[in-house]
Amino acid sequence: MDIALDLGTKNTRVCVEHDGKIIDEPSVIAYDRLTNEIIAFGDDAYKMLGRTSGRVDVVFPLDSSVIAQSGLVEELVNIFLCEVCQSKVVMPRVLACIPGEITEVEKRAIVNAISSFGVRRVLLLESAKAAAFGCGLNIMSPHGVMVADLGAGSADIAVLTLGGVSVGKTIKIAGNAMDEEITKYARRQHNLIIGQATAKKCKDEIGTVVDHTIDKTFRIKGRDAVRGLPKFVDIKASEVKEVIFDIAKNIAVAIADVLEDTPPELLADIHTDGITLTGGLANLDGMRELVEMTTGIRTTVTKEPQDAVVRGLYRAINYIDEAEAQKNSLNPLMMVY
Numbered sequence: 594m595d596i597a598l599d600l601g602t603k604n605t606r607v608c609v610e611h612d613g614k615i616i617d618e619p620s621v622i623a624y625d626r627l628t629n630e631i632i633a634f635g636d637d638a639y640k641m642l643g644r645t646s647g648r649v650d651v652v653f654p655l656d657s658s659v660i661a662q663s664g665l666v667e668e669l670v671n672i673f674l675c676e677v678c679q680s681k682v683v684m685p686r687v688l689a690c691i692p693g694e695i696t697e698v699e700k701r702a703i704v705n706a707i708s709s710f711g712v713r714r715v716l717l718l719e720s721a722k723a724a725a726f727g728c729g730l731n732i733m734s735p736h737g738v739m740v741a742d743l744g745a746g747s748a749d750i751a752v753l754t755l756g757g758v759s760v761g762k763t764i765k766i767a768g769n770a771m772d773e774e775i776t777k778y779a780r781r782q783h784n785l786i787i788g789q790a791t792a793k794k795c796k797d798e799i800g801t802v803v804d805h806t807i808d809k810t811f812r813i814k815g816r817d818a819v820r821g822l823p824k825f826v827d828i829k830a831s832e833v834k835e836v837i838f839d840i841a842k843n844i845a846v847a848i849a850d851v852l853e854d855t856p857p858e859l860l861a862d863i864h865t866d867g868i869t870l871t872g873g874l875a876n877l878d879g880m881r882e883l884v885e886m887t888t889g890i891r892t893t894v895t896k897e898p899q900d901a902v903v904r905g906l907y908r909a910i911n912y913i914d915e916a917e918a919q920k921n922s923l924n925p926l927m928m929v930y
């Protein structure tokens with residue numbers, strides 16, 4: 594049995610060989626601080642965010658796509674793998690994604706968290722490669738392909754050819770950083786203290802990085818910072834744009850930086866084929882246009898961009914046997930543990 598696992602900062606997605614159905618839930622866990630008992634995970638735990646009483650903590654144990662709280666990550670991986678494995682008799686092979694720029698220690702922590710479930714083999718594939726597979730792009734030929742996976746904790750950008758990364762860059766500022774900016778803005782401008790989930794909802798619903806003639810509004814509810822009482826403010830899309838634009842621009846500039854370092858032959862391929870955006874943040878209104886304007890290269894957002902990585906991991910399952918057979922030689926596609 595082979596399992597594709599996209600362990601994201603905000604969302605975890607799992608897909609099982611021959612099934613194709615994607616389990617998609619927030620990478621969040623609620624636990625009792627005194628007994629360490631897990632109370633809820635995924636969607637159920639997300640509903641508790643900012644709404645718990647004293648003893649219960651709700652945490653996203655992955656930070657910037659690498660392991661911040663290893664014990665809780667193990668718990669989370671175990672829960673998700675249990676969900677898809679009917680029995681533990683058949684030990685699965687798990688193919689998971691990792692950011693392009695990651696230390697050996699961080700990589701080992703991911704391998705250990707997955708191994709703790711009792712798996713036959715752990716295989717790792719860089720997010721950008723998985724994303725390209727998920728978009729149906731051919732990364733095995735001698736032809737340059739550019740993909741940027743824009744998530745919550747990081748933006749992974751890569752130019753791929755012959756199954757490997759020619760030029761790549763990971764920046765650890767993406768969707769979560771925008772949510773934090775919205776939270777800070779609400780406090781600074783409106784004296785309103787809001788929770789993480791509200792800031793994210795505001796960005797997802799009215800967030801934009803371009804100007805529109807109709808200025809949408811979103812009602813953010815929270816606590817008045819001065820009086821301590823409940824309060825709401827109708828925030829405008831144009832205000833949100835001001836607050837999140839710099840982060841979006843930094844991502845677009847990082848994509849342009851990767852292009853600057855790309856060898857000319859591959860650059861010519863990308864010029865012809867364009868840039869593909871994947872990841873949840875690729876849904877942000879105006880993000881595609883901003884990348885296109887900054888790089889001067891046609892840019893598209895793939896269909897259901899948030900699922901591209903897990904879709905790609907699922908497709909890459911076909912290459913696992915080959916990678917295992919070459920375990921000790923250099924396999925450009927995936928790492929075998």
Ligand SMILES: Nc1ncnc2c1ncn2[C@@H]1O[C@H](COP(=O)(O)OP(=O)(O)OP(=O)(O)O)[C@@H](O)[C@H]1O
Pocket residue numbers: 600601602603604605657658743744745746747748767768769793796797798800872873874875876877878899
């Ligand atoms: N319609 C939307 N508009 C703006 N942002 C959106 C929209 N839909 C999703 N997002 C944002 O996309 C991000 C989540 O994307 P994704 O699920 O790809 O992240 P992740 O895989 O958990 O993170 P990472 O890959 O960085 O570890 C969140 O910040 C979310 O708010």
Ligand SMILES: [Mg+2]
Pocket residue numbers: 599600601602744745872902
């Ligand atoms: Mg991701």
